[in-house]
Amino acid sequence: MNHTEIGEIDQRFLIALFEKTSGNPAAEASMYGIGLDLGLDRDRSKQVAENLIGWELIEIRTLAGSIAITTGGVDQVQKEEKRTGASDDIVFELSNGPTLKEPVCKRIDQILTKMKVQAGNLGLDLDTLTEYVADLKTIESQLLSSRPKTAVVKACFLSIQDILEKAEASDSLLLVKKMLGK
Structure with missing residues (x-):
């Protein structure tokens, strides 16, 4: 084969x-x-x-x-x-539609996996780390839905963007900004 x-x-x-x-x-x-x-x-x-x-x-x-x-x-x-199109070099932008399509959900899931691994290395205080993990889990729960809501996922990524800016995590920050169309 x-x-x-x-x-x-x-x-x-x-x-x-x-x-x-x-x-x-x-x-x-x-x-x-x-x-x-x-x-x-x-x-x-x-x-x-x-x-x-x-x-x-x-x-x-x-x-x-x-x-x-x-x-x-x-x-x-x-x-x-x-x-x-799943590598970090080929980044997509989240659509404005009400729900996310399956290929986008798969890519977001891959990104979440990397962000979870990175969480402990960001040097965040407990409250900020808790917020970061909650945002990741909220996105994860949306991906389990039969109709994942784009607005919820975008709101979480906006919050994550703020956290990554403060943590100066440039690689992940760039990825999140590209997804948000910034």
């Missing part, structure tokens, strides 16, 4: 491993932990990992289920991000 033809769950698993290890082939993660994050049971996690191992996109590191992404896996994720 061609790498470009891997299934959606395989691709999501690979992306989750990429994000968990920051794309570092030397870093390891649990195949079962990644599967659990994606809502997969142990057997399905193992099956997906075996597929990706067969395509040489990941490799097994321990018999307990520790895996690592290969350079081929990193290339696959980056190629897929470019194809779908």
Whole structure:
């Protein structure tokens, strides 16, 4: 099977491993932990990992289920991000429509994952950190809705923008500003 033809769950698993290890082939993660994050049971996690191992996109590191992404896996994720417009270099602007479309929701979810990881490194006081996390969770809850409200998501990103400006988090701030059309 061609790498470009891997299934959606395989691709999501690979992306989750990429994000968990920051794309570092030397870093390891649990195949079962990644599967659990994606809502997969142990057997399905193992099956997906075996597929990706067969395509040489990941490799097994321990018999307990520790895996690592290969350079081929990193290339696959980056190629897929470019194809779908999901990389940070290809930023979208939130529409003015009442609800968000599925591709936009997927991209926002990817951005939220990065922002959650970053939260502890922003040097925020407790009140500001609580506000930041609440905004992220509000956006996350909107993405779970069958009709995620654009206005709610925009309001949260405006609040996050203020927090990122004060924290001088330039990379994330630039991303948020582009989404807001600024």
